[in-house]
Amino acid sequence: MHPVFSDREQTAWITALRPQRNRVDPFRPHGFFLEQERTRAGRIVSSGVIWLTNKECPWRCLMCDLWKNTTTQTVPLGAIPGQIRYALSRLEGSPKQIKLYNSGSFFDAAAIPPGDYSAIALAVSSAEHVVIESHPRLVGEKALRFRDLLPGSLEVALGLETVHPQVLPRLNKRFSPDHFVRAAEFLRENAIFVRAFVLVKPPFMDETEGLDWAVKSAEFAFHCGANVVSLIPTRAGNGALERLMETGEYAPPRLSTLEKAQELALNIAGSGRVFADTWDLRRFSKCPACLEKRRQRIHAVNLSQQTELAVQCPECGGK
Secondary structure, three states: OOOOOHHHHHHHHHHOOOOOOOOOOOOOOOEEEEEEEEEOOOOOOEEEEHHHHHHHOOOOOOOOOOHHHOOOOOOOOOHHHHHHHHHHHOOOOOOOOOEOOOOOOOOOOOOOOHHHHHHHHHHHHOEEEEEEOOOOOOOHHOOOOOOHHOOOEEEEEEEEOOOOOOHHHOOOOOHHHHHHHHHHHHHHOOOOOEEEOOOOEOOOOOOHHHHHHHHHHHHHHHHHHOEEEEEOOOOOOOHHHHEEEEHHOOOOOOOOHHHHHHHHHHHOOOOOOOEOOOOOOHOOOOOOOHHHHHHOOOOOOHOOOOOOOOOOOOOOOOO
């Protein structure tokens, strides 16, 4: 069984199990693409997602594999705005919404140099809405600085993950639900929208607990004023989760669990939106016969925010 470590021991255990970091170019984003997303006004807009290349986050979360595409040093001043311009020049059209995801926290000065804020804001100035991400404990004055540089609105995505009182501390994120409450309150009081990332079935939960706590965590986020909850099925790939799979303390969630979590979270969302992540869903499906139809259904629910009839599969019964 995986023991409960101190923060330092937990970090050492996690990093020791890591596979090799990927080679990245500090002057190029490591990914970018267009997706559709429903806005708070009910419009379906083109959203440009840019995965920025920057220094690794200072936290070493148990389930995270985003560090694979990070650098070990702060990137040069001007590199981040250059990455954004590079991506936007290659994306079709002019996205109404831009997500700047950076494998960590936008407000971590070692990851995104504050001296680049003005140039970043200029690079995304054609967008009506910009989404960035941050650890709850880093939300503060930098958010106001960046907000004031944008011609449109700002949204900050916070990794809530789970409000399970025993599991959250074991994820090594080093924050409590109270930190999330304070960060969300600060953002809302300053006219900045809030998005919450919620894990579906993190380690140390069985399938039933994974579903129950995903919905409880979504409810907590909405109670704190989140406008969006993004449900993320917990993926292996960072070494630590593979080790927990060996001990029986982690298994990927079933696709049906993600579908049910989306449905139940929609029931408590009120005016908020619930998005279920559809990236690489094959990891959570054991039935190729219905996988694509179920992916399309989840995507349709993401856009409509209305539940739809489940896919009937004679091969697997929709499990």
